[in-house]
Amino acid sequence: MNTRTTEETAPAECPRCGYNKLVQLCTSPVAGVWEVYQCEQCLYCWRTSEPARRTQRDAYPDSFKMTIEDIRNAVELPVIPPLRKS
Amino acid sequence: MAYDDLRSFLDTLDKEGQLVRVTEQVMPEPDIAAAANAAPRLGDAAPALYFDNVAGFDNARIAMNVHGSWANHALALGLPKNTGTRDQVEEFVSRWAKFPVKPVWRDNPLWAENSVGGEDVNIFDILPLIRLNDGDGGFYIDKAGIISKDPDDPENSGKQNVGIYRIEVKGRRKLAIQPGPVHDIGLHLRKAEERGEDLPIAIALGNDPVISIVASTPMDYDQNEYELAGALRGAPAPIAEAPLTGLPVPWGSEIVIEGVIEGRKREVEGPFGEFTGHYSGGRNMPVIRIDRISHRTDPVFEHLYLGMPWTEIDYLIAANTCVPLYEQLKRDFPEVQAVNAMYTHGLAIIVSTKKRYGGFAKAVGMRVLTTPHGLGYAATVIVVDEDVDPFNLPQVMWALSTKMNPSDDLVVVPHLSLMELAPQSNTPGTGAKLIIDATTPVQPDNRGNYGNQVRDLPETGEWITKLQQLAK
Numbered sequence: 317m318n319t320r321t322t323e324e325t326a327p328a329e330c331p332r333c334g335y336n337k338l339v340q341l342c343t344s345p346v347a348g349v350w351e352v353y354q355c356e357q358c359l360y361c362w363r364t365s366e367p368a369r370r371t372q373r374d375a376y377p378d379s380f381k382m383t384i385e386d387i388r389n390a391v392e393l394p395v396i397p398p399l400r401k402s
Numbered sequence: 403m404a405y406d407d408l409r410s411f412l413d414t415l416d417k418e419g420q421l422v423r424v425t426e427q428v429m430p431e432p433d434i435a436a437a438a439n440a441a442p443r444l445g446d447a448a449p450a451l452y453f454d455n456v457a458g459f460d461n462a463r464i465a466m467n468v469h470g471s472w473a474n475h476a477l478a479l480g481l482p483k484n485t486g487t488r489d490q491v492e493e494f495v496s497r498w499a500k501f502p503v504k505p506v507w508r509d510n511p512l513w514a515e516n517s518v519g520g521e522d523v524n525i526f527d528i529l530p531l532i533r534l535n536d537g538d539g540g541f542y543i544d545k546a547g548i549i550s551k552d553p554d555d556p557e558n559s560g561k562q563n564v565g566i567y568r569i570e571v572k573g574r575r576k577l578a579i580q581p582g583p584v585h586d587i588g589l590h591l592r593k594a595e596e597r598g599e600d601l602p603i604a605i606a607l608g609n610d611p612v613i614s615i616v617a618s619t620p621m622d623y624d625q626n627e628y629e630l631a632g633a634l635r636g637a638p639a640p641i642a643e644a645p646l647t648g649l650p651v652p653w654g655s656e657i658v659i660e661g662v663i664e665g666r667k668r669e670v671e672g673p674f675g676e677f678t679g680h681y682s683g684g685r686n687m688p689v690i691r692i693d694r695i696s697h698r699t700d701p702v703f704e705h706l707y708l709g710m711p712w713t714e715i716d717y718l719i720a721a722n723t724c725v726p727l728y729e730q731l732k733r734d735f736p737e738v739q740a741v742n743a744m745y746t747h748g749l750a751i752i753v754s755t756k757k758r759y760g761g762f763a764k765a766v767g768m769r770v771l772t773t774p775h776g777l778g779y780a781a782t783v784i785v786v787d788e789d790v791d792p793f794n795l796p797q798v799m800w801a802l803s804t805k806m807n808p809s810d811d812l813v814v815v816p817h818l819s820l821m822e823l824a825p826q827s828n829t830p831g832t833g834a835k836l837i838i839d840a841t842t843p844v845q846p847d848n849r850g851n852y853g854n855q856v857r858d859l860p861e862t863g864e865w866i867t868k869l870q871q872l873a874k
Contacts, residue, residue, distance in 0.1 A: 332539075341573065342526040344458030350430075352526070354540075359572060359670055361540030362533075365458065366431045369536060380537040380673070382684060387670050390686045393822075394583040396666050400596045 330355035331362065331376040333383065358382045403480040404635040405610040407512055407654030408704055411478065412465060415450050418483050420474055422449045429457050435534045438466035438707030442714065447473035447483065462530035463702045469614060470714035475721065478611035479634065488740070488793040491721045491728075494634070498725055502625075503632025503639075508653045511642035512698050513606075519646070519694040524574040528657065528695055529607075529703050531571055535675035539683060542674060543569040545706040546607040546659075547617040547627075548579070549649045550590045553597060562650065563587055564627040566617045569605065569690070570671055577690040578671040579663060582821070584778060586623055591663055591688065600662035603690065604649040608656025608704040613639070619722035620748075620775045646694045656704065657697040663688045677708050677715045678746060680825045711746070720744035723775070727751065730773040735766055742792035748779040749824060752792035755785060760847030764813060767837035771818065778821040784838045789857070801840040807849060813837040 329336050335357035344350045350365040360382075368375040405411040415421040422441075428434060434453055441448045448471035456462040469475055473483040476490055485493075518524075525531070531541035545566060552561040563586035570578040581587040587603075594601035606613070612635045616627040628650065631639035640653035646660040672683020708715040727748065728741040737756035745751075755766045763785040770776045770783045786792060786801045806812075813836070820833035827833030843849045 342524075345460045346458050349458030354572075359539065361571070363431060365429055366533065370431070370533070377536065380681075386684055390670050390684055392668050392686045394581060394588055394591065394688075396668065397592050397596050399598050 326351075327353055327364070327371070329373055330358060330360055331371055331373045332360040332381055333358040333387075334373060357384065358387055404637045405478075405612070405654075406640055407610055408465070408468075408608045408656060408702055411468070411611050412450070412452065412702070414477055415468070415474060418473075418477060420447070420449045420471075420477065420483065421452060423452045423454075425455060427455045427457055428453060430459070430530065430532045432533075434464060434466060434532050434705075435707055438470075438534075438705075439709060439713065441467040441707075442470050442712050442717070445471070447471055450474060456530060459530045461700060463700060464530060464532070465608075465702050465704045466707060467714050468704060469611060469706075469718045471717060475717050478615065480636070487720075487744075488791065491724050491740075491793070494721045494725045495728060497634050497636070498630070498729070500633040502629030503637075505626075505628035505632060505641045505650070506638040508640040508642055511651075511653045511655075511658075513651075513655045513658045513696045514642075514645070515697070515699050517645070517694065517696045523692050523695055525571060525577075525659070525692065525695065526574055528697055528701065531703075532705070534705075534707055535681075535709055537681050538674050539570060539672045541571045543571065543577075543605070543607060543705075544708070545614060545704050546605045547609060547613055547652065547655075548587060549604040549606065549644075549651055550587050550601060551649065552590055553593045553599065553601065558624070559650075560624040560626050561586075562626060563590065564606075564613070564617045566614070568674055568676075570674070572669075572689070575661075575692040577661075577692065578669065578687050579690055580671070580674075580687055581663070584821075589623065594663070595665045598665065600665045602647040602649065602662050603660070604644040604647055604651050605659040606651045606655040606657070607659070608698075608702050609652050610635075610654055613652050614718060615722055618719050620726050622774065645696065656701040657695065659692055660694045660696075661690050661692040663690050675709050676823055677719070678749075678823050678825055679710055680823075682823050716744070716746075719747050723748045727770070727773055727775055730775070731766065731769060734769055737762070737788075738766060739788045740792050743775075743779075744793075748775055750782045750784075751776075751780050752784045752786060752798055754788055754790055754792045755841070756788045757841060757844045760844050762844075763839050763841040764837060767813065767839065771815065771835055771837075777819050780835060781820060781824060781826065781833060782836045782838070785841055787841050790840075798840075802838070805842055805850075806838055806840040810849070811839040813839070 337356040341352045354361045450468045451466040453464040476485040547564045568580045616630045628639045641650045642653045644651045668686035671687040673681040723743045731738045739754040742752040767783045767785045816834045822830040
């Protein structure tokens with residue numbers, strides 16, 4: 317199965333958080349088979365040849381969806397320690 | 403037989419009928435992960451998988467499930483492929499007794515064939531990265547040994563660390579990493595960040611099978627993983643100096659990625675389906691800048707599927723979690739016979755022990771909770787008699803069904819330390835733990851009506867050997 321992505325069918329929104337600014341990380345070495353996109357807000361990456369449950373907002377599982385609040389409230393791990401006093 | 407690189411081990415797996423080459427064209431997702439998810443379901447002799455016909459790629463070589471069965475794990479240790487689980491653990495124990503075996507520096511590392519640095523780095527040019535599970539945030543690297551040094555004591559080779567930590571690919575030269583705060587790399591990173599510095603690291607991917615085993619073994623902070631590799635493989639482990647950072651990396655890796663964990667920087671990462679069988683993520687975690695990639699020509703991407711147990715990771719961290727716990731318990735309690743810590747990296751543990759006197763079994767259970775590994779794991783500890791094989795689960799179930807009286811054989815200790823990924827705890831980092839005493843009470847503990855137990859006839863052992871030979 318080959319997935320051809322032209323300008324008209326390039327993804328416009330992140331399946332995971334719905335954000336509309338995406339970057340293209342890479343394209344298939346064999347031209348025209350797939351592209352890889354990344355959301356600028358939640359950093360989700362996907363390949364255009366993946367099943368719809370990973371690439372389409374309306375098919376992406378609700379339990380994995382992320383909101384801007386989730387990102388803002390994300391716990392820091394490991395905690396950044398205080399600088400040593402020199 | 404000691405393997406100096408991944409490819410020679412793949413050859414052995416092939417010759418032993420333990421490698422399946424999938425030659426039909428597959429989609430990068432979901433096929434490769436689904437196949438690797440399926441492979442361990444084939445049983446204790448499940449094969450490794452090799453893909454070199456992946457849609458859209460022109461040079462992909464992907465190896466999955468390399469450690470994903472008892473047969474493959476035996477071969478990784480140079481044992482016959484039908485070696486039983488308990489025998490493999492006991493062999494592991496006897497080889498650990500030879501630790502430390504210092505590594506040997508060797509010239510012309512295999513990964514030095516090709517190199518790219520700085521702004522020319524593009525990890526997508528070199529690795530055919532794929533997603534594993536539906537909810538993963540992106541493409542991961544999860545079977546690489548990550549090498550780092552203690553910034554306060556860089557010449558101390560004992561404090562150098564080789565560990566496997568999950569890495570998310572976020573850009574052509576940007577990665578994320580999960581350095582567990584109590585793991586050695588977490589300690590190195592904390593010191594670097596306290597000093598206001600980056601932490602140089604090397605990521606060695608596609609290794610000989612013993613390197614992956616030691617990189618996922620719980621060892622003391624000042625113990626060197628290469629010295630355990632030497633003990634396990636029966637010969638010093640060959641290492642070489644990574645060109646940019648000078649860190650000691652395996653001589654035979656397919657790929658060596660060098661760079662830094664950028665100090666005092668965090669960014670949203672994941673989630674990722676973890677070895678607990680649950681996802682974790684959506685947290686702000688450290689970021690790696692790649693400065694150089696060295697690699698063999700036509701590199702093999704060694705990858706690992708993990709999820710609903712058992713998957714490859716369960717086999718990889720089975721024997722090597724039992725052995726340190728066995729050694730630590732045996733030091734204090736020579737009555738301990740065997741330790742099965744194979745379930746979820748030791749979140750559940752079964753210990754077989756003689757009983758010095760009434761109540762002793764519960765003491766052994768408590769000692770498990772305070773061993774170095776037990777401090778973060780051991781959420782459930784089952785203690786069984788010396789004649790119950792903790793690797794024989796039907797025997798363990800028999801012990802639970804006849805020797806455990808819940809009115810006083812269940813000991814719950816609240817609010818102990820517990821690794822953050824354990825999903826059952828209310829507050830990540832702490833949780834209650836359970837000791838189940840499934841041993842026969844001994845004097846002066848006179849509970850129950852045990853009378854005389856039916857024991858194996860003394861001649862049974864000889865007959866096992868005789869029947870095995872007759873059945874050949």
